[in-house]
Amino acid sequence: MTPTQKSVDPELLEIAGSFALPAPVRSIAPLGSGNVNDTWRVDLPPASEGPQALVLQRLNTRVFPRPDLVMANIRRLGEHLDRPGALAAAGGRWELPRVVPVRGSGAPCLEQGGQVWRLLTFIARSRSVDTITGHRQALQVGRALGTFHSLIHDLPTAELADTLEGFHVTPGYLAAFERVLRRTEVPLTPQAQHCIAFIRDREAFMPVLEEAQRSGRLRQRPIHGDPKVNNILFDSDSGDAIALVDLDTVKPGLIHYDIGDCLRSGCNRLGEETDDWRSVRFDLELCEGVLEGYISRAHRFLEDADYDHIPDAIRLLSLELGLRFFTDHLAGDVYFRTSRPRHNLQRALVQFRLTESIETQQGEIRSLVERLRRQASAA
Numbered sequence: 159m160t161p162t163q164k165s166v167d168p169e170l171l172e173i174a175g176s177f178a179l180p181a182p183v184r185s186i187a188p189l190g191s192g193n194v195n196d197t198w199r200v201d202l203p204p205a206s207e208g209p210q211a212l213v214l215q216r217l218n219t220r221v222f223p224r225p226d227l228v229m230a231n232i233r234r235l236g237e238h239l240d241r242p243g244a245l246a247a248a249g250g251r252w253e254l255p256r257v258v259p260v261r262g263s264g265a266p267c268l269e270q271g272g273q274v275w276r277l278l279t280f281i282a283r284s285r286s287v288d289t290i291t292g293h294r295q296a297l298q299v300g301r302a303l304g305t306f307h308s309l310i311h312d313l314p315t316a317e318l319a320d321t322l323e324g325f326h327v328t329p330g331y332l333a334a335f336e337r338v339l340r341r342t343e344v345p346l347t348p349q350a351q352h353c354i355a356f357i358r359d360r361e362a363f364m365p366v367l368e369e370a371q372r373s374g375r376l377r378q379r380p381i382h383g384d385p386k387v388n389n390i391l392f393d394s395d396s397g398d399a400i401a402l403v404d405l406d407t408v409k410p411g412l413i414h415y416d417i418g419d420c421l422r423s424g425c426n427r428l429g430e431e432t433d434d435w436r437s438v439r440f441d442l443e444l445c446e447g448v449l450e451g452y453i454s455r456a457h458r459f460l461e462d463a464d465y466d467h468i469p470d471a472i473r474l475l476s477l478e479l480g481l482r483f484f485t486d487h488l489a490g491d492v493y494f495r496t497s498r499p500r501h502n503l504q505r506a507l508v509q510f511r512l513t514e515s516i517e518t519q520q521g522e523i524r525s526l527v528e529r530l531r532r533q534a535s536a537a
């Protein structure tokens with residue numbers, strides 16, 4: 159052990175050392191605040207060759223029961239973008255976290271003591287944000303998702319595993335809610351009763367995207383699965399979006415899941431963890447920036463039906479997340495990580511208030527999408 163390693167957790171040091179590191183570990187510290195995996199930043203000596211920082215993660219195998227498929231998808235994504243000229247569509251700096259293999263075996267992840275670990279490259283000179291602060295940042299958020307989709311839209315979905323079957327399929331979450339509601343032992347407070355009524359009033363709307371897929375109007379493509387704002391990295395100097403991280407949910411799906419999730423998370427200035435849920439609103443100006451940025455990069459592969467269903471996707475994804483948070487509250491907080499009692503109930507109230515705000519602006523949102531569609535067609 160070197161002097162700089164004395165304060166490092168010995169278990170984490172052993173785990174990190176099991177991977178093909180280019181140099182000894184200098185320090186390990188917690189990184190980020192994700193709801194699923196546990197994450198640490200691994201720093202190497204400044205003079206070491208190759209990356210000077212890496213990302214160590216303990217995968218939540220209850221959420222991702224097939225980590226081998228998760229890692230295979232991430233590797234396949236990297237192979238797709240390693241093709242000559244593939245990154246030209248990004249129009250500038252664009253990076254993808256890469257898998258650091260296990261030393262000796264070359265495996266993409268390490269199983270030890272009933273836990274699964276992986277090591278990824280760290281994207282240097284970057285930062286993330288939890289909320290969008292203005293039009294330029296909104297434009298960059300949209301460009302990030304549009305760039306990601308444009309880079310992988312031609313990757314055959316048959317080459318990606320469905321690592322989370324039923325993910326973002328809202329009717330499935332509704333069925334789960336019904337099952338949990340019948341057996342819950344959590345008190346149904348007035349706020350909980352409000353959530354139940356809110357869900358009941360919107361049951362008929364929930365299959366909108368799945369019905370469009372069944373009818374052939376929408377088709378599956380490779381998606382990120384979780385493109386919320388804090389999964390987008392910005393260049394520390396220029397402020398340009400340079401990466402989409404947290405690739406565990408990459409899989410075949412509808413791009414509308416991504417579009418709706420990105421706008422849901424990006425156009426709520428108070429953020430999804432706010433205590434002031436009654437003040438939450440969907441910011442149409444930020445929505446315009448995100449959509450303008452997205453369509454500027456994605457219009458080459460978007461079809462008419464894709465545009466038609468964007469407003470529904472924005473409304474649905476906030477409703478879906480609220481449904482998932484509320485179901486987890488009723489189940490006893492078994493999925494999403496919480497930090498206080500009724501945390502998931504509070505999160506559900508935020509998403510349902512956001513849904514209401516979206517619903518009151520559906521006409522404006524549809525007009526905005528149509529205007530951007532016409533501009534893209536004329537370009």
